[in-house]
Amino acid sequence: MEYNTETEKKILAAATEVFIQKGKDGARMDEIARKAGLNKALLHYYFRSKERLYSHVFSSEVRCFFHAFLDSIPISENIENFLHGFIGNYIEHLRKNPRIIRFILWEIGHGGQMFVEVVSEVFSESESKTPHSFIKKIEQAVQEKKIRPLDPLHLLLSMIGMSIFVFIAQPLVESIFSGVQVTDSAFIEKRKDEIFQLIWQGVHP
Amino acid sequence: MEYNTETEKKILAAATEVFIQKGKDGARMDEIARKAGLNKALLHYYFRSKERLYSHVFSSEVRCFFHAFLDSIPISENIENFLHGFIGNYIEHLRKNPRIIRFILWEIGHGGQMFVEVVSEVFSESESKTPHSFIKKIEQAVQEKKIRPLDPLHLLLSMIGMSIFVFIAQPLVESIFSGVQVTDSAFIEKRKDEIFQLIWQGVHP
DNA sequence: GTCTATACATCGATAGAC
DNA sequence: GTCTATCGATGTATAGAC
Numbered sequence: 001m002e003y004n005t006e007t008e009k010k011i012l013a014a015a016t017e018v019f020i021q022k023g024k025d026g027a028r029m030d031e032i033a034r035k036a037g038l039n040k041a042l043l044h045y046y047f048r049s050k051e052r053l054y055s056h057v058f059s060s061e062v063r064c065f066f067h068a069f070l071d072s073i074p075i076s077e078n079i080e081n082f083l084h085g086f087i088g089n090y091i092e093h094l095r096k097n098p099r100i101i102r103f104i105l106w107e108i109g110h111g112g113q114m115f116v117e118v119v120s121e122v123f124s125e126s127e128s129k130t131p132h133s134f135i136k137k138i139e140q141a142v143q144e145k146k147i148r149p150l151d152p153l154h155l156l157l158s159m160i161g162m163s164i165f166v167f168i169a170q171p172l173v174e175s176i177f178s179g180v181q182v183t184d185s186a187f188i189e190k191r192k193d194e195i196f197q198l199i200w201q202g203v204h205p
Numbered sequence: 206m207e208y209n210t211e212t213e214k215k216i217l218a219a220a221t222e223v224f225i226q227k228g229k230d231g232a233r234m235d236e237i238a239r240k241a242g243l244n245k246a247l248l249h250y251y252f253r254s255k256e257r258l259y260s261h262v263f264s265s266e267v268r269c270f271f272h273a274f275l276d277s278i279p280i281s282e283n284i285e286n287f288l289h290g291f292i293g294n295y296i297e298h299l300r301k302n303p304r305i306i307r308f309i310l311w312e313i314g315h316g317g318q319m320f321v322e323v324v325s326e327v328f329s330e331s332e333s334k335t336p337h338s339f340i341k342k343i344e345q346a347v348q349e350k351k352i353r354p355l356d357p358l359h360l361l362l363s364m365i366g367m368s369i370f371v372f373i374a375q376p377l378v379e380s381i382f383s384g385v386q387v388t389d390s391a392f393i394e395k396r397k398d399e400i401f402q403l404i405w406q407g408v409h410p
Numbered sequence: 411g412t413c414t415a416t417a418c419a420t421c422g423a424t425a426g427a428c
Numbered sequence: 429g430t431c432t433a434t435c436g437a438t439g440t441a442t443a444g445a446c
Contacts, residue, residue: 165366
């Protein structure tokens with residue numbers, strides 16, 4: 001597509017940091033330029049406007065995150081392994097990429113159109129791993145009586161919600177339950193276990 | 206504390222609307238003044254600064270929401286009724302107050318210190334209904350073998366995560382699963398049922 | 411208390427030299 | 429491609445009349 005010059009990379013790295021920290025409105029082109037060791041004029045030379053720079057940064061961050069997550073899901077015929085792998089990998093990815101959470105929350109807090117567009121794009125690029133394919137897998141398990149009758153969409157929503165919540169509410173959780181460190185390995189492993197146990201017993205036929 | 210004049214109410218109403226729609230940075234004092242049928246100078250006369258006006262609006266919105274939610278939780282000795290009531294009331298409150306979600310997401314996306322402060326305050330004002338009291342209730346049910354051994358904190362986090370997720374991800378969910386309307390009564394009732402069934406079977410001894 | 415007018419700062423974007 | 433300097437627009441906050 002386009003050749004990534006050294007300068008462009010510097011701008012994107014600085015912009016990513018500032019946009020995540022301050023949001024689109026709170027971010028200042030001056031600060032991005034300073035952090036990149038350059039000047040404002042160059043940002044506009046490379047990206048025309050603040051809006052375009054933001055779109056570029058947000059899209060690539062979200063795309064990268066979702067692609068890596070989808071790639072990490074094990075393709076298993078066994079429904080127990082699939083559910084276990086889905087939860088474990090999702091939480092692991094969130095733990096490793098805490099900044100993407102803030103980014104997405106910021107965007108959703110401002111309408112979230114761009115987020116929806118990017119995610120839809122990512123899913124349309126994948127054939128075997130889409131929300132609909134997950135639902136089909138669960139549906140099949142129901143038909144084969146591997147799990148009890150339930151609505152696959154709601155199970156999927158529940159799994160995602162349980163997994164992502166502690167990362168969204170991290171500051172609140174750590175403040176109210178003093179001693180809890182959401183990103184600690186011990187807590188993360190415990191969280192994976194507790195979620196899977198609840199789910200697996202909850203879907204038992 | 207302070208007498209709420211008609212003008213002050215008008216300012217707060219307009220500010221609430223604009224802050225929720227645009228966020229703290231995106232909001233303009235001009236727009237708030239116009240929407241209130243007043244002028245910028247008056248906003249500063251009543252609230253000194255944009256920052257203070259925002260704090261006032263955010264705090265009162267969040268306090269109101271959480272107080273109403275806590276009051277709605279049934280005090281039941283029966284653990285099944287308690288879990289069922291908690292989930293049902295939480296979802297119901299989220300459905301009725303969609304704007305608070307955006308507000309909180311916006312704030313968390315910007316660090317969330319203020320959110321943490323306000324919520325901690327609300328809980329400290331309540332005696333019988335705090336996260337710790339919920340955990341104790343679950344702990345007791347475990348000891349009485351009403352439910353299987355599990356970590357009460359994680360169960361609480363799971364219940365909240367499952368309940369709130371569809372509201373957080375509403376635009377994404379409705380876009381990916383065309384036909385789904387998160388705030389539709391039918392979907393909401395189905396969601397309550399599916400969550401409770403999963404939880405209740407999942408915690409069975 | 412409420413208004414108009416304006417000070418003062420800041421930001422995004424651009425012009426123009428090198 | 430990269431810089432300095434600056435424009436034009438907009439925003440918060442205030443001064444001062446009524």
